[in-house]
Amino acid sequence: MSLLPETSPTLEDRNKRVVIDFFRHVLEARNPAAAKDFVTDDYKQHCRHIPGGKDGLERYLRQIFGDAPPLPVKDEMTQPPVLLVAQNDVVVIAGYAPQPEPEAPNTLYDYFVFDAFRLRDGKLAEHWNSINKIAPPRHP
Structure with a gap:
């Protein structure tokens, strides 16, 4: 099932395709x-935990993926976005x-990860995500 329409794509559809292809070719393929x-x-x-620039991103991904060879790129995302x-x-x-429930062993709780990208000329120019260091809640 394709995530994008088959008709002439809008700017938004083209930008979605770039993000999906980035996930398929880089993250899912570990390349x-x-x-x-x-x-x-x-x-x-x-x-803060990911360096900026094209080279910084590549170095960061090499740390995560190690020296293993890339995986084959699949036609569609292995885990389609929600x-x-x-x-x-x-x-x-x-x-x-889904993540392990700390207070109920052998169960999971729903967890969602968000990434936002700003594109420029068909490429990813900026990135924000929802993965951050966890800290105890602070009450006012």
Whole structure:
């Protein structure tokens, strides 16, 4: 099942396709070298734990994926997003990633991961995500 329409794509549809292809070719295929095909030279990260720039992203992905060879690229995403929206040059994608329930062994709780990208000239130019360091709640 395709996530995008087969008719002439709008700017938003083209931008969604870039994000989906980035996930397929780089993240799901575990191929850091492919990142250069999807991001601008001045790619800006809004996540402190991921370095900025095309080279910074590739180095970060190499740390995560290690020296294993890339996996084959699949025709569709292995784990399709539960949400994929675009407005002008911004695309937001959300994935479902159930996590172990700390207080109930052998059960999972619903957890969703969000990524937002700003695109420029058909490439990812900025990135924000919802994965952050966990800290105890602070009460006012």
